[in-house]
C-alpha cells in the first residue's frame with residue numbers, strides 16, 4: 001500500500017484527539033465505555049444509575065471544573081485524596097493533593113492536570129475493582 005488508507009488516517013486522528021481530550025469531562029463522559037465490572041456492578045451502564053464515585057465526581061469535580069470554580073475544585077480534590085480505596089495506590093493522595101494545592105492558588109489548569117493523572121493511572125483499575133464502593 002503506497003498511500004495511507006484514509007480510514008487509518010481518520011482513526012489515528014481520532015485516537016490522537018481522544019488522548020488530547022482525556023481530561024475533558026465531556027470526552028470522558030461520551031467516550032468512556034460503560035461496562036459492568038468484574039464484581040457484577042449494576043451501575044454505570046446506559047439506563048443504569050451512575051456508580052457511587054462516578055456520581056460524586058460528576059456532581060462535585062465535574063461541575064466545579066465546568067464552572068471554573070477553583071474553591072470547589074480545591075475542596076473536592078481534598079476530599080478525593082481521602083477516598084483512596086487501595087493502600088498500594090500510593091500516588092492517589094499525592095495527585096489529589098497536588099491538584100487541590102493548585103486549585104487553592106487559582107490554578108485551574110494545574111487542578112485539571114490532577115484529574116488527568118489520576119484518571120489515566122487509576123480509573124480503569126478503580127472501575128474493575130471498586131466500582132460499587134460507597135463514597136463517604
Ligand code: HEC
Nearest residue numbers: 029051053054057058061062065092096114115118123126
Ligand atoms: C485521585 C483520583 C482522581 C482524581 C484526582 C480525579 N478523579 Fe475523577 N474519577 C476518578 C475515578 C476512579 C473515576 C471512575 C469512577 C467510576 O466510574 O466508578 C472518576 C470519574 C470521574 C467522572 C465520571 C465520568 C463518567 O463516567 O461520567 C468525572 C466527571 C470526573 N471523574 C471528573 C474529575 C475532575 C473534573 C477531576 C479534577 C478536577 C477529577 N475527576 C479528579 C478518580 C479521580
